[in-house]
Amino acid sequence: MRKDQIKQMIDSALDGKGITRRQALELEFFSREELDYLFEGTNRLRDRFKGDDVKICSIVNAKAGKCEEDCGFCAQSSQFKTDSPEYGLLDVEKIVEAAKEAEAFGSNEFSIVTSGTALNRREELDQVIEAIKRIKEETNLETCCSLGLMNLDDLRELKAAGLDRCHHNLETAASHFEKIVTTHNYEDEVQAVKNAKEAGLQVCVGGIFGMGETFAQRVELAIDIQDLETQSFPVNFLKPLEGTALENMGLMERYEALRTIAMLRLVLPTIDLFVCGGREEVFTNHQEQIFAAGANGILGGNYLTTKGQDPKRDIDMIERLGLNPIYQSI
Ligand code: SF4
Numbered sequence: 065m066r067k068d069q070i071k072q073m074i075d076s077a078l079d080g081k082g083i084t085r086r087q088a089l090e091l092e093f094f095s096r097e098e099l100d101y102l103f104e105g106t107n108r109l110r111d112r113f114k115g116d117d118v119k120i121c122s123i124v125n126a127k128a129g130k131c132e133e134d135c136g137f138c139a140q141s142s143q144f145k146t147d148s149p150e151y152g153l154l155d156v157e158k159i160v161e162a163a164k165e166a167e168a169f170g171s172n173e174f175s176i177v178t179s180g181t182a183l184n185r186r187e188e189l190d191q192v193i194e195a196i197k198r199i200k201e202e203t204n205l206e207t208c209c210s211l212g213l214m215n216l217d218d219l220r221e222l223k224a225a226g227l228d229r230c231h232h233n234l235e236t237a238a239s240h241f242e243k244i245v246t247t248h249n250y251e252d253e254v255q256a257v258k259n260a261k262e263a264g265l266q267v268c269v270g271g272i273f274g275m276g277e278t279f280a281q282r283v284e285l286a287i288d289i290q291d292l293e294t295q296s297f298p299v300n301f302l303k304p305l306e307g308t309a310l311e312n313m314g315l316m317e318r319y320e321a322l323r324t325i326a327m328l329r330l331v332l333p334t335i336d337l338f339v340c341g342g343r344e345e346v347f348t349n350h351q352e353q354i355f356a357a358g359a360n361g362i363l364g365g366n367y368l369t370t371k372g373q374d375p376k377r378d379i380d381m382i383e384r385l386g387l388n389p390i391y392q393s394i
Pocket residue numbers: 131132133134135138139140141178179180181212
């Protein structure tokens with residue numbers, strides 16, 4: 065048992081800076097018993113930096129399907145035949161209505177998510193700007209958007225309209241990216257994140273694990289995101305969807321997924337770590353383990369193209385652990 069090594073890692077992360085790449089790479093070889101011991105430490109880290117609060121995010125898909133990109137995991141790409149819904153951008157009234165419903169449900173943040181490379185027409189941008197202005201005027205919600213590869217000028221306009229935060233995943237490590245996406249490149253993803261930061265927005269940046277990448281590539285993504293100095297990290301585990309390029313990929317094994325969460329908490333000790341897609345499938349009846357591994361948030365309700373579990377089940381699980389559910393959106 066590598067108790068000393070584990071203690072050293074926890075001590076390094078407790079200073080808030082996180083463990084080194086070399087230390088993170090060693091986690092790949094920890095046995096289950098060693099991981100269980102490690103989780104006592106990552107649970108302490110979560111508690112030290114995040115306390116008892118568990119953030120629950122929710123998303124609203126404001127525009128679905130018909131995307132020209134070919135991200136291998138995504139049911140919304142027009143290059144794959146899937147039964148995912150397709151519709152154009154919802155009108156402002158519908159978006160504002162959805163925001164009010166989210167506020168009534170207890171959310172303190174509302175997120176507008178759209179499919180596609182980016183908002184592709186001036187009218188679409190104007191529509192989202194109008195929706196954000198109205199949400200700011202008519203509710204007390206914080207606002208978040210996930211709109212794809214947006215340029216700096218458009219993001220500045222969104223910020224001026226009242227947008228608080230931008231969500232944009234890097235999807236996977238730079239060295240694995242072209243195996244997953246060929247219609248744009250990793251640098252485009254990074255630039256979109258930099259644009260959001262430059263526009264003065266808070267940023268939420270993560271990826272999807274279990275797409276055939278190595279553990280070293282998971283560490284590579286974590287270190288890249290550490291360099292970007294972002295506020296939150298959505299952790300998705302691939303749920304292979306019929307018709308997509310990755311439909312035959314298996315689900316990640318539960319302890320592998322926990323190892324990944326623990327690595328992220330150790331590399332990024334102070335970040336908000338949300339477990340999003342794949343949570344129910346990968347962790348089944350052991351979902352509470354994600355908090356010991358280091359997560360301090362979940363994506364609740366439904367996902368972009370698939371259904372999530374009953375929100376009451378999530379709240380019961382969080383409260384049973386003596387933790388405190390807090391609503392927001394990403
Ligand atoms: S992840 Fe986004 S950009 Fe990629 S195919 Fe899906 S909707 Fe399009």
